[in-house]
Amino acid sequence: MGTLADLAAQRFGMDVDVAEFEAGPGADVLAALLSHRTHRRFLDDPVAEETLNLLYACALSAPAKSDLQQSAIIRVQDPGRRRAIAELMPEMNWIGTCPVFLLFCGDSRRIRKLCQLREHPFANDHLDAFLNAAVDTALVMQNFITAAEAAGLGCCPISVVRNHIDRIADITSLPDHVFPVAGLCLGYPAHPGFTSTRLPPEIIVHTDQYDDSRLPEQIDAYDQRRNGIYTIPPEKQRMTAAYGKADFYGWSEDKTRQVSVRERDDLTAYLRRHGFCLD
Numbered sequence: 001m002g003t004l005a006d007l008a009a010q011r012f013g014m015d016v017d018v019a020e021f022e023a024g025p026g027a028d029v030l031a032a033l034l035s036h037r038t039h040r041r042f043l044d045d046p047v048a049e050e051t052l053n054l055l056y057a058c059a060l061s062a063p064a065k066s067d068l069q070q071s072a073i074i075r076v077q078d079p080g081r082r083r084a085i086a087e088l089m090p091e092m093n094w095i096g097t098c099p100v101f102l103l104f105c106g107d108s109r110r111i112r113k114l115c116q117l118r119e120h121p122f123a124n125d126h127l128d129a130f131l132n133a134a135v136d137t138a139l140v141m142q143n144f145i146t147a148a149e150a151a152g153l154g155c156c157p158i159s160v161v162r163n164h165i166d167r168i169a170d171i172t173s174l175p176d177h178v179f180p181v182a183g184l185c186l187g188y189p190a191h192p193g194f195t196s197t198r199l200p201p202e203i204i205v206h207t208d209q210y211d212d213s214r215l216p217e218q219i220d221a222y223d224q225r226r227n228g229i230y231t232i233p234p235e236k237q238r239m240t241a242a243y244g245k246a247d248f249y250g251w252s253e254d255k256t257r258q259v260s261v262r263e264r265d266d267l268t269a270y271l272r273r274h275g276f277c278l279d
């Protein structure tokens with residue numbers, strides 16, 4: 001692992017002034033956070049049950065809204081179910097090949113059952129009930145990823161499970177008020193992976209009031225900087241039939257092409273069918 005300054009420079013493709021923290025408390029934790037990489041190719045080595053149990057414990061140490069703890073983790077172990085899930089997303093072969101596949105779900109069911117058990121009304125049956133469970137689950141998954149990386153493992157979250165939400169719910173028997181947030185591939189990485197260049201804090205962090213008036217030039221600079229580190233090859237340009245081959249194909253061109261395709265139209269219907277009131 002490099003110095004904090006090296007790691008931050010790799011993360012943003014530009015120097016970040018963090019030198020004063022190199023020898024400070026928690027520098028190893030900060031370095032681990034800066035070093036995050038998604039992994040999609042794994043060794044066949046199994047993940048020990050004891051390791052998994054440690055990762056669950058770390059994951060469930062994440063903060064939880066009002067201590068309501070509204071998440072569920074399904075470990076998909078049965079080979080038939082694993083295969084059925086992998087076959088839904090053949091373009092992501094890491095789903096079928098990773099040693100462990102988990103499904104992180106928002107769980108608003110448990111607290112509602114407890115309300116029945118304790119004979120109290122569940123009074124907040126609106127969009128916030130869904131959002132709280134989704135946020136709790138994302139935090140649990142992030143803690144899991146951070147812990148896994150600290151233990152030498154690699155992860156790849158899979159939101160594409162939501163493109164097949166009914167089948168995924170069938171395969172894993174999700175009841176009402178439980179919904180998939182993301183899958184997670186886990187295993188020992190087969191290669192070191194690479195650091196993905198992030199938008200700089202000056203775009204994301206606002207002082208006192210939201211201000212994106214400089215976004216066009218800031219994004220141009222980011223596109224150029226990112227392209228200098230990794231150039232997306234021409235054959236990886238998306239949807240060239242619709243948008244043509246771009247001479248300069250930066251992050252913003254790639255991402256706007258990606259989101260120009262509508263998907264997951266059935267998410268709201270799934271949530272309503274599974275008991276959520278989204279008003």
Ligand SMILES: Cc1cc2nc3c(=O)[nH]c(=O)nc-3n(C[C@H](O)[C@H](O)[C@H](O)COP(=O)(O)O)c2cc1C
Nearest residue numbers: 036037038092156157158159160161182194195196
């Ligand atoms: C909520 C979430 C869902 C994701 N879904 C997928 C996915 O379906 N398939 C995939 O290959 N990667 C997926 N990823 C991984 C992202 O593509 C990856 O995090 C992003 O490209 C940034 O790279 P990095 O994590 O290495 O910094 C997902 C990541 C997150 C946080």
